[in-house]
Amino acid sequence: MTTPCIITVAITGSVPRKEHNPAVPITVSEQVESTHAAFEAGASIAHVHVRNDDQTPTSDPERFARLLEGLRRHCPGMIVQFSTGGRSGQGTARGGMLHLGCDMASLSTGSCNFPSIIYENPPELIRFLARKMLDHNVKPEIEVFDLSMLYQALALADEGLLRRPLHVQFVMGVKNAMPAVRQAFDFMVDEVTRLAPESTWVAAGIGRHQLEVNRWCLERGGHCRTGLEDNVRWDASRLAASNAELVARLAALCASHDRHPASAAEARAILGLAPATS
Numbered sequence: 424m425t426t427p428c429i430i431t432v433a434i435t436g437s438v439p440r441k442e443h444n445p446a447v448p449i450t451v452s453e454q455v456e457s458t459h460a461a462f463e464a465g466a467s468i469a470h471v472h473v474r475n476d477d478q479t480p481t482s483d484p485e486r487f488a489r490l491l492e493g494l495r496r497h498c499p500g501m502i503v504q505f506s507t508g509g510r511s512g513q514g515t516a517r518g519g520m521l522h523l524g525c526d527m528a529s530l531s532t533g534s535c536n537f538p539s540i541i542y543e544n545p546p547e548l549i550r551f552l553a554r555k556m557l558d559h560n561v562k563p564e565i566e567v568f569d570l571s572m573l574y575q576a577l578a579l580a581d582e583g584l585l586r587r588p589l590h591v592q593f594v595m596g597v598k599n600a601m602p603a604v605r606q607a608f609d610f611m612v613d614e615v616t617r618l619a620p621e622s623t624w625v626a627a628g629i630g631r632h633q634l635e636v637n638r639w640c641l642e643r644g645g646h647c648r649t650g651l652e653d654n655v656r657w658d659a660s661r662l663a664a665s666n667a668e669l670v671a672r673l674a675a676l677c678a679s680h681d682r683h684p685a686s687a688a689e690a691r692a693i694l695g696l697a698p699a700t701s
């Protein structure tokens with residue numbers, strides 16, 4: 424039996440991409456359909472943002488609720504991870520949907536620059552979101568866009584604002600933030616292993632770095648993320664056809680590293696989440 428690899432599919436995102444790909448799902452029904460195909464291809468976590476019909480990002484709880492309901496119905500057992508990312512709302516509104524019953528939510532533990540904006544995560548907002556996740560039994564995925572954010576997460580865990588074991592994601596290749604450099608990746612994996620060895624971890628490579636970072640994760644025994652939020656291209660010559668296509672490519676890559684895509688039940692057990700009830 425090979426070791427399971429949890430595949431996260433980041434289906435939509437909030438950044439209007441220059442190289443727009445019509446396969447990016449925008450409406451709730453498109454998102455459910457796209458996630459279902461990705462689930463069938465081997466994804467066990469859906470990382471989701473919601474958009475208004477005019478494509479602008481929103482943190483509207485009603486829209487998150489409709490998406491969650493659709494995913495629960497069509498992707499039984501799949502782990503649903505809401506984004507609390509900064510483009511979808513201002514301040515504490517970014518956590519306005521954490522009471523809806525999602526399994527996980529993203530939590531950035533610091534600020535950095537994005538391609539054209541400051542990604543603002545002031546200390547008091549981080550603490551507010553962490554507290555709300557604790558109150559609603561939502562497991563955070565710590566988003567590490569820069570090295571200091573790893574250490575901030577560990578400090579919050581020491582304070583009791585984050586429950587151990589942590590689940591940490593290193594995000595590499597965002598313009599103006601941390602580049603996709605192998606030495607930096609290895610250093611962060613070594614640090615999380617040294618300082619919080621009970622943690623689980625994953626990395627996301629943005630744009631053309633997606634597949635390369637997938638390989639690094641598989642080599643080092645981590646979990647993997649793919650999806651149209653991070654990368655809309657299959658390769659330099661064509662756009663990705665769907666989220667499912669990217670997941671299927673990653674699932675095949677797992678096999679070549681003696682790994683298999685974790686089932687939803689396996690992923691829940693690895694992350695310490697309750698088994699699905701429906």
Ligand code: ZN
Nearest residue numbers: 436506508652
């Ligand atoms: Zn996201």
